[in-house]
Amino acid sequence: MEVLIEQILAQLSDLPEPKLREVLHFVDHMKQSTLNAETMTASEEPLLAIAGMLSGEPLSAQAIEAELYNS
Numbered sequence: 001m002e003v004l005i006e007q008i009l010a011q012l013s014d015l016p017e018p019k020l021r022e023v024l025h026f027v028d029h030m031k032q033s034t035l036n037a038e039t040m041t042a043s044e045e046p047l048l049a050i051a052g053m054l055s056g057e058p059l060s061a062q063a064i065e066a067e068l069y070n071s
Contacts, residue, residue, distance in 0.1 A: 012023065059067070 012020065015023065
C-alpha cells in the first residue's frame with residue numbers, strides 16, 4: 001500500500017491547483033460514501049429491504065391480477 005500511496009502522491013504533484021481541489025473533493029466523496037455504506041442498515045439498503053419478497057411459489061397472471069385489483 002505504501003508504494004501505491006507514493007505513486008498517487010507523485011501523480012498529484014504534477015497537477016495544477018484547480019485539479020488538486022477536484023481530487024480533494026473526489027476523495028472526500030469516496031470517504032463519505034464508504035462510511036455511509038458501512039453504517040447503512042438493512043432497512044436503509046433498498047435491495048436488502050426487499051430481499052426475500054420474491055421467494056416462494058411464482059404467481060400466475062390471474063393471481064397477480066386478483067392481488068392488484070382484489071378480484
